[in-house]
Amino acid sequence: MQTGARIGFILLFAPLLLWLGLLIVIPHIDLFLLSLRERIGVGEYRTSLANYIAFFGEPLYLVTFMRTAIMSVLATVLTLIIGFPVAFYIAKFAKGRAQSVLFLLCLVPFWVSELVRTFGWMILLRETGIFSELLQWSGLVDGPVEMLYNDAAMMVGLVYTSMLFMIVPLITTLESLDDSVIEAGYDLGGTGPSVLREIVIPHAMPGIVSGSIVVFMLSLGNYLTPTMLGGKDSLWFTEMIYAQFIVRFNWELGAAFGFMLLILSSLIVWAMLRLTGQTLEKTMG
Amino acid sequence: MKHLTKRAVMLISATGIATFGLFGAASADTLRLLTWGGYAPEDVVAMFEAETGHTVEVTLSNNEEMIAKLRATGGRGFDLAQPSQDRISGPQEEFGIYKPIDMSKIDQSQFITSMLNATLGNTTVGGQPFAVPHVWGTSGLVVNTAKAPGVKDYLDLCGADVAGAVTYRLKRPTLIGFAYSMGLDPFAAYGDVAAYTDIINKVEAKLIECKPGVKTYWGGGDELLGLMRSGETVASMAWDTGGWKLNAENPDITFVAPASGALGWIDTFVLPAKGEADDAAYAWINFVMRPDIAGMITAAAGNFTASKGADEHVSDDLKARYQASFPPAAVDNIKWYPPVPAGLEAIEGAALDRVKAAN
Numbered sequence: 001m002q003t004g005a006r007i008g009f010i011l012l013f014a015p016l017l018l019w020l021g022l023l024i025v026i027p028h029i030d031l032f033l034l035s036l037r038e039r040i041g042v043g044e045y046r047t048s049l050a051n052y053i054a055f056f057g058e059p060l061y062l063v064t065f066m067r068t069a070i071m072s073v074l075a076t077v078l079t080l081i082i083g084f085p086v087a088f089y090i091a092k093f094a095k096g097r098a099q100s101v102l103f104l105l106c107l108v109p110f111w112v113s114e115l116v117r118t119f120g121w122m123i124l125l126r127e128t129g130i131f132s133e134l135l136q137w138s139g140l141v142d143g144p145v146e147m148l149y150n151d152a153a154m155m156v157g158l159v160y161t162s163m164l165f166m167i168v169p170l171i172t173t174l175e176s177l178d179d180s181v182i183e184a185g186y187d188l189g190g191t192g193p194s195v196l197r198e199i200v201i202p203h204a205m206p207g208i209v210s211g212s213i214v215v216f217m218l219s220l221g222n223y224l225t226p227t228m229l230g231g232k233d234s235l236w237f238t239e240m241i242y243a244q245f246i247v248r249f250n251w252e253l254g255a256a257f258g259f260m261l262l263i264l265s266s267l268i269v270w271a272m273l274r275l276t277g278q279t280l281e282k283t284m285g
Numbered sequence: 286m287k288h289l290t291k292r293a294v295m296l297i298s299a300t301g302i303a304t305f306g307l308f309g310a311a312s313a314d315t316l317r318l319l320t321w322g323g324y325a326p327e328d329v330v331a332m333f334e335a336e337t338g339h340t341v342e343v344t345l346s347n348n349e350e351m352i353a354k355l356r357a358t359g360g361r362g363f364d365l366a367q368p369s370q371d372r373i374s375g376p377q378e379e380f381g382i383y384k385p386i387d388m389s390k391i392d393q394s395q396f397i398t399s400m401l402n403a404t405l406g407n408t409t410v411g412g413q414p415f416a417v418p419h420v421w422g423t424s425g426l427v428v429n430t431a432k433a434p435g436v437k438d439y440l441d442l443c444g445a446d447v448a449g450a451v452t453y454r455l456k457r458p459t460l461i462g463f464a465y466s467m468g469l470d471p472f473a474a475y476g477d478v479a480a481y482t483d484i485i486n487k488v489e490a491k492l493i494e495c496k497p498g499v500k501t502y503w504g505g506g507d508e509l510l511g512l513m514r515s516g517e518t519v520a521s522m523a524w525d526t527g528g529w530k531l532n533a534e535n536p537d538i539t540f541v542a543p544a545s546g547a548l549g550w551i552d553t554f555v556l557p558a559k560g561e562a563d564d565a566a567y568a569w570i571n572f573v574m575r576p577d578i579a580g581m582i583t584a585a586a587g588n589f590t591a592s593k594g595a596d597e598h599v600s601d602d603l604k605a606r607y608q609a610s611f612p613p614a615a616v617d618n619i620k621w622y623p624p625v626p627a628g629l630e631a632i633e634g635a636a637l638d639r640v641k642a643a644n
Binding site: 039042043058060063064126127128146148149227228231232233235240243244245246247248249250251 | 349350352353356376378379380381456496499500501502504515516517627628630631633634635637638639641642644
């Protein structure tokens with residue numbers, strides 16, 4: 001019986017272990033070894049920390065990373081601010097069929113690929129696009145307006161792309177909040193804001209944190225949206241990794257960048273968890 | 286017992302069919318072709334398959350991705366690739382991803398001799414040739430001549446009259462083009478890292494100075510066509526075919542060979558180091574270099590080929606556009622890319638990153 005259970009456990013675990021081992025652990029070890037190589041001549045390499053020194057030595061790389069991280073945090077906060085009321089409405093006010101329909105509506109944009117979604121925004125925002133034409137037609141502006149190729153356009157794209165990943169965990173946690181608890185809050189003299197602050201948000205905290213982690217990571221690792229909507233000033237860190245690997249043939253520096261992204265983003269998530277007094281176990285439980 | 290025999294017979298015959306199938310596959314190979322959009326049109330592929338019995342699998346890519354793909358596998362996974370001639374000796378010395386071409390299997394009489402010799406000269410590593418030419422073209426300026434008549438050279442893209450309506454790529458052709466326009470000679474400095482770094486630094490300063498006037502740095506061909514077509518930009522750096530394509534839709538827009546010289550490239554055929562269907566690859570090369578087939582490829586890709594006598598099979602429209610963009614003096618002024626020495630990409634890359642990050 002004991003051995004039978006153990007075999008069953010091993011069999012059930014095997015796919016996960018294989019997945020983690022073959023697709024995540026082994027490639028990362030390979031990437032790490034690659035990042036420690038330094039090119040010293042044609043086809044000649046030696047082991048050194050030169051690539052990491054290059055990352056910290058060139059302010060451009062650090063600045064780009066910080067920019068990417070700060071923009072991703074901002075995108076996460078915006079997604080939360082927009083997503084929370086939506087999730088609250090779907091979880092608490094909408095009933096039965098309406099609830100499913102609303103939930104489905106959140107899901108619909110994700111049936112098309114990210115490329116098409118981003119291109120949709122380009123059609124809306126560009127100088128000869130729909131918004132610009134509409135503003136000119138209504139007489140609000142005289143000439144064409146360019147809304148594409150700036151940080152705001154990029155932010156719109158990032159928030160739109162990751163909205164679903166914030167709403168789903170929020171709905172799940174908010175649904176588990178008993179309505180009578182909110183009623184009790186009002187009965188005890190609470191006002192709207194105080195009930196929100198003292199009851200709803202503390203209860204939804206695990207959902208907020210897990211949603212935020214997912215959205216932050218998605219934004220940080222996004223390549224398409226910053227490249228397409230961001231324009232000439234929007235250097236995103238993933239763009240630099242891509243450039244090192246594909247355009248510059250500099251896999252060594254690209255691998256070092258990839259590792260720095262992994263380490264720094266993990267640090268930021270850890271810091272956010274500490275700051276909000278959450279733990280990963282509580283969030284995932 | 287009887288049951289078992291029957292099963293054994295079935296097994297043997299199945300093995301036989303499988304073996305037969307394998308032998309069948311050996312004489313008619315699958316050619317895995319890594320190429321650019323338009324270089325292997327469907328009708329040409331169908332004709333080749335009907336004629337030779339080989340099948341062709343086409344993967345579309347660009348210079349950098351081709352090399353990155355072959356590098357990742359050590360030259361495995363494709364049987365024939367088409368990088369530009371300046372990107373062959375460097376990656377070959379550095380990564381060893383190609384194998385030498387057996388010139389006896391190539392019908393050399395089908396090639397324009399000067400172009401074949403130039404490519405062979407540029408792609409010889411260790412005394413062995415690694416590439417033969419296929420399609421050639423240039424990059425320069427695509428200009429809306431009605432709205433931006435003053436744009437004649439790369440530096441004119443920084444002019445106040447076109448500020449805010451200019452687009453170009455942040456890639457190495459931009460660095461090279463601006464350098465020539467500024468009176469520098471980057472190709473002559475290829476062998477001298479210090480001199481080349483100096484040139485790139487000057488170009489970097491210029492590009493940062495010009496940045497406020499740029500609408501966006503385009504990334505893909507379609508993005509550029511969209512920007513020029515809609516009139517959001519009036520002047521850009523791009524390939525000749527892009528300009529001619531737009532010219533067909535709007536006569537105001539066309540390709541202009543810059544005063545300091547258009548930049549000429551030749552896309553080639555190379556054999557990846559671990560390619561498995563060399564015979565099919567040679568068959569494909571000899572097939573597409575036939576003048577009539579080369580004419581079909583020119584019609585699809587918009588660029589001319591190194592095939593001798595293919596001009597007769599090219600439409601008059603395209604010929605007229607080519608002649609309008611390239612008066613004889615402009616043809617002589619084309620700056621052909623020499624082979625890029627390994628390591629220069631890092632210098633250019635750092636400069637391009639700084640331009641992109643500059644405000």
